[in-house]
Amino acid sequence: MPTNHHYNTFYIDGHWVEPTAPKRYSVINPATEVEIAAISLGSVMDVNRAVAAARKAFEFYSLTPPAERLEQLERIAEVYRRRMDEMAETISREMGAPITLARTAQAPAGLAHLNETMTVLRNYKFEELKGQTLMRREAVGVCGLITPWNWPMNQIVAKVAPALATGCTMVLKPSELAPLSAFLLAEIIHEAGVPPGVFNLVNGDGPTVGAAMACHPHIDMISFTGSTRGGIAVACAAAPTVKRVTQELGGKSAHVILEDADIPRAVTQGVQACFRNSGQSCNAPTRMLVPSSKTNEVVAVAKRTAEATVVGLPSSDGSHIGPLANRQQFEKVQQLINIGIEEGADLVAGGPGRPEGWATGYFVKPTVFASVRTDMTIAREEIFGPVLSIMTYDDEEDAIQIANDTVYGLSAYVSSGNSERARSVAKRLRCGNVHVNGARVDFSACFGGYKQSGNGREWGVSGLEEFLELKAIFGYS
Structure with a gap:
C-alpha cells in the first residue's frame, strides 16, 4: 500500500504537498468499523493550486504527439500490472469488496480501461480532411474528475485514461470514503513518469472540493460519477462557466x-x-x-x-x-x-x-x-x-x-x-x-445512461471523444 505519510497530503504538480488548511478525516474499514487511515480534506485553496498546475501543464501536454501519449499509457499499465495485488488489497480494505472480487474484477477493471484506451488511441484519427476543410479533434482542456466509492478503479481509470490519451490535464477528487486506492494510482502514475501537473489529486468532500471544481473558471470539463442528486448539484454549479459536464449517475435497472x-x-x-x-x-x-x-x-x-x-x-x-x-x-x-x-x-x-x-x-x-x-x-x-x-x-x-x-x-x-x-x-x-x-x-x-442516469458516455471510442473538442479549419488545403 502507499506509505502512510502520503495520506494526509495531496499530489499536485508532481509532488506530495501539504494541505493549505489540514482537516483530518478517518477512513473506516467497513468490515470492522475501525479506522485504517486518516486523510486530510482539501479546501478551495487546494483546488486552486491543483488547477493552476493542470492549466500550466496543459500548455505543453496538449501538444504532445499521440504516439508519446500512448507510450506513457503503456508505462502506466506496466506499473499498474505489477502493483495489481496491492491495488486489490487496498480496495478490499477501504470499501469492503471481498478479496476475490477485488482481485478478479475491481482492480483488473482499471487495467482493462487502460488497455482499451490504448487500443483506441493506436487507431484513432484526430484529424480528417473534408474537401478543403480540416476537421481536427483537440483536447478539451483541464478536466475535473469526481468519482465514487463503489468501484474505485473502474470509475477513476475510465476517466483518467482517456483524459491522458487525448492530451488533457486533470484534477481528481476521489470519494473521501474510499480514497486509498486513488493514492496508490497517483504513485503508479508518478512512477510511470507522467509529467508534473498533468495528473493532480485533491481529497475532499463534495460540498467543498467538488463544488469548487465544478464552478472553477479554469476547469473546462467536469466528469462526474455518483448519485443523481450529486450530479444535479455539479451541473448547477458548473452552469455559470458553461463548461462541459458528463455524468454517470444512478440506476434502477x-x-x-x-x-x-x-x-x-x-x-x-x-x-x-x-x-x-x-x-x-x-x-x-x-x-x-x-x-x-x-x-x-x-x-x-x-x-x-x-x-x-x-x-x-x-x-x-x-x-x-x-x-x-x-x-x-x-x-x-x-x-x-x-x-x-x-x-x-x-x-x-x-x-x-x-x-x-x-x-x-x-x-x-x-x-x-x-x-x-x-x-x-x-x-x-x-x-x-x-x-x-x-x-x-x-x-x-x-x-x-x-x-x-x-x-x-x-x-x-x-x-x-x-x-x-x-x-x-x-x-x-x-x-x-x-x-x-x-x-x-x-x-x-x-x-x-438516458434520463436521470446521466449524459455522455464512458469507455471505448465514445468515452475518448468526450474529452475532445471538434475544430473546423476552413481553407486548410
Whole structure:
C-alpha cells in the first residue's frame, strides 16, 4: 500500500504537498468499523493550486504527439500490472469488496480501461480532411474528475485514461470514503513518469472540493460519477462557466424475464448479479420483471439463491458478499428494507438487521421482496444494496412499459429462449446499456445512461471523444 505519510497530503504538480488548511478525516474499514487511515480534506485553496498546475501543464501536454501519449499509457499499465495485488488489497480494505472480487474484477477493471484506451488511441484519427476543410479533434482542456466509492478503479481509470490519451490535464477528487486506492494510482502514475501537473489529486468532500471544481473558471470539463442528486448539484454549479459536464449517475435497472426463458437459470443469474459487490453497482438488476404465470417458480428460485448467498469477511477468499462500504449506506439500505415491509411488499428472504453472527460491520442480509408494485418506494428509489424487487407483468408490452417506468435509464437485462425476441425487447428499453441473456459488459463498447442516469458516455471510442473538442479549419488545403 502507499506509505502512510502520503495520506494526509495531496499530489499536485508532481509532488506530495501539504494541505493549505489540514482537516483530518478517518477512513473506516467497513468490515470492522475501525479506522485504517486518516486523510486530510482539501479546501478551495487546494483546488486552486491543483488547477493552476493542470492549466500550466496543459500548455505543453496538449501538444504532445499521440504516439508519446500512448507510450506513457503503456508505462502506466506496466506499473499498474505489477502493483495489481496491492491495488486489490487496498480496495478490499477501504470499501469492503471481498478479496476475490477485488482481485478478479475491481482492480483488473482499471487495467482493462487502460488497455482499451490504448487500443483506441493506436487507431484513432484526430484529424480528417473534408474537401478543403480540416476537421481536427483537440483536447478539451483541464478536466475535473469526481468519482465514487463503489468501484474505485473502474470509475477513476475510465476517466483518467482517456483524459491522458487525448492530451488533457486533470484534477481528481476521489470519494473521501474510499480514497486509498486513488493514492496508490497517483504513485503508479508518478512512477510511470507522467509529467508534473498533468495528473493532480485533491481529497475532499463534495460540498467543498467538488463544488469548487465544478464552478472553477479554469476547469473546462467536469466528469462526474455518483448519485443523481450529486450530479444535479455539479451541473448547477458548473452552469455559470458553461463548461462541459458528463455524468454517470444512478440506476434502477430492470431484468425482464420473458416466459420462454430458462427460469431457474435466468432467476439465479439475476439474483447473483443483483447481489454482486453487495448490490453496490449503479447497473445492478434490482427490479426483476416476471410473467404473472411464473411468479411462484420465480419466487422459489430467488428465495433459494438469496438464502444460499454467503456473507463473509472481505479478507477471506471465496464467492461471498462483503459489507456495504460505509455507515451511511448501511443505514440507508436498512431504512429502505423497512419501508418495503411497511408498504406491503412480501419479504421472501433476508430483511432488516445484520445477518446472524455479525454484531460489527456494515453487513446486510441478502434480501428479496415479491409482490412489489410500481408505486412502491423500493421499486422506484435506487437502494444500492443486496435488495431485489420481484414485479409481475401481464404480457410483453406490459413488461416493457414497467421497465421504462422509471426516472432512470442506465442499464437493463433481458432473458429469453428466443434470441431474436430478446433483441427486439432490448431495442425498446429506454436505457444506455442492455444485457441479453446474461451477457457481460464490453469495455470496448460504451457506458452511460438516458434520463436521470446521466449524459455522455464512458469507455471505448465514445468515452475518448468526450474529452475532445471538434475544430473546423476552413481553407486548410
